[in-house]
Amino acid sequence: MTNTASERRVTAADIAREVGVSRATVGFVLNSTPGQTISEATRDKVIDAAQRLGYRPHLAAKALASGRxxxxxxxxxxxxxxxxxxxxxxxxxxxxxxxxxxxxxxxxxxxxxxxxxxxxxxxxxxxxxxxxxxxxxxxxxxxxxxxxxxxxxxxxxxxxLSFGHGPRLQVEHLLERGRRQLVFASTPDPRLADLASSRYAVAAETARAHGIEDLARAGVHSDNATDLVAAWHRSGITGVIAFNDDVAARIVGAALRLGLAVPDDLAVVGHDDSPLSNVFVPSISTIHVDDExxxxxxxxxxxxxxxxxxxxxxxxxxxxxxxxxxxx
The missing domain is CATH 3.40.50.2300 (Response regulator)
Structure with a gap:
């Protein structure tokens, strides 16, 4: 089958044949080359043909020529x-x-x-x-x-991207609410291990500054959330610093399924201010990050x-x- 202009990339040579001018003239028009004496009528014909044929500049060649x-x-x-x-x-x-x-x-x-x-x-x-x-x-x-x-x-x-001020604000907020038995709820995703450790380190340092040594830490996923929350409640944990809003939602959901009151029995604060945190019931306190x-x-x-x-x-x-x- 013979290729037509619509089946392949349209080139400057195609436009030149269509208009009846040289390829150089087409190049001067399409690149707005200064110092050329090309009539407005010819310029308009070249631009019209380029639009009609669906011409798109070859980006690699353009980058090579411009260096960008x-x-x-x-x-x-x-x-x-x-x-x-x-x-x-x-x-x-x-x-x-x-x-x-x-x-x-x-x-x-x-x-x-x-x-x-x-x-x-x-x-x-x-x-x-x-x-x-x-x-x-x-x-x-x-x-x-x-x-x-x-x-x-x-x-x-x-x-x-660790947003170290976030975990500090999480801990301080729970302390202001009278919660001193705290736990850091981490994500079990191994890809986020370094980021989770960075946030935990800030949270633990903030807790120590307020007289709370050895901040507990646990990885929370859908299969263990209920058991973890039940164990926390039995041990007197009253505040949870969540790695992000997804983890916070798992904890709040598990607490409600256990018949615990949020925040009376367990206060939870997330991180990232994702849409989930505002539509979840009860809505989740969180750390807003200026992503923009x-x-x-x-x-x-x-x-x-x-x-x-x-x-x-x-x-x-x-x-x-x-x-x-x-x-x-």
């Missing part, structure tokens, strides 16, 4: 794509799109054999949601990427590296706040 792909690659940790991370990526994507850049995400998996996207896409900037190891940083730079953020010698990563601000921060870091916009500053303290709801 206008692609930002955001490397995500191998975590479940939960609400907070989705919001960060969405907000970064919107801001970059407004600046004329496309955001692409990649999640390298341990043991994976796929060719890295920083090699295939030729992005202008690669940003890690978490800091890169020196070896990974060198690998990305050696692939030809001009800007990699953060550098291994950066004293601060581009953002702090963090997404904008990553986007502004990329724009600073590509076009020299002002370097953004990140201070997580005003980005994290407590939302008080029925569960406490």
């Amino acid at each position: 792909s206008r692609i930002i690659l955001l490397v995500l940790p191998d975590w479940p794509m939960e609400y907070s991370m989705r919001r960060v990526v969405e907000e970064a994507s919107i801001l970059l799109d407004q600046a004329g850049y496309s955001l692409v995400t990649s999640t390298p998996h341990e043991g994976g054999t796929a060719r890295p996207l920083w090699e295939t896409l030729q992005p202008d900037v690669v940003i890690g949601l978490l800091p890169f190891s020196p070896e990974r940083y060198a690998e990305i730079r050696n692939s030809g990427v001009a800007a990699v953020i953060p550098r291994p010698d950066d004293t601060e990563p581009p953002g702090d 601000g963090l997404g904008h921060y990553f986007a502004e870091q990329a724009l600073n590296a590509t076009i020299g916009t002002p370097e953004p500053q990140w201070d997580q303290s005003p980005k994290v706040s407590l939302i008080k709801r029925e569960s406490t």
Whole structure:
């Protein structure tokens, strides 16, 4: 079967044949090349033919010619794509799109054999949601990427996804409510082990500062939630610091099934302010994170590296706040 223009990529040569001009003329028009004496009538015919034939520029060739792909690659940790991370990526994507850049995400998996996207896409900037190891940083730079953020010698990563102020606010809120027998309810997901440990460390340090030593910790999932809550109630636990809102919802649900009153018998505070926390009954007190601000921060870091916009500053303290709801 003979290919037609509709069955393959339309090229500048197709437009030139359609209009009856040279390929150079088509290139001058489509690239808005300055200093050319092309009549308005010819220019209009070229643009009309390009639109009618469905011409799209060849991005790889355009990137090669300009030295820019206008692609930002955001490397995500191998975590479940939960609400907070989705919001960060969405907000970064919107801001970059407004600046004329496309955001692409990649999640390298341990043991994976796929060719890295920083090699295939030729992005202008690669940003890690978490800091890169020196070896990974060198690998990305050696692939030809001009800007990699953060550098291994950066004293601060581009953002702090542990949101250390969150666990501190969780503990302080429960203490203010008169709860001193506390437990940290973690996630059993091994992909989140480091993040859970980071949040637990802050919670335990805050508890110690208020005279509570050895903050208890337990992984909560759907199969053990009821047994754990029953054991906590028997041992006198009255306040739960949950790793996130999903864990908090499991605990509140288990408490209600056991006939316990929330918050009278057990007060629970979650983290992330996901939609679930507000629609759950009873609604769940939680930590609100400025995902929009963090997404904008990553986007502004990329724009600073590509076009020299002002370097953004990140201070997580005003980005994290407590939302008080029925569960406490």
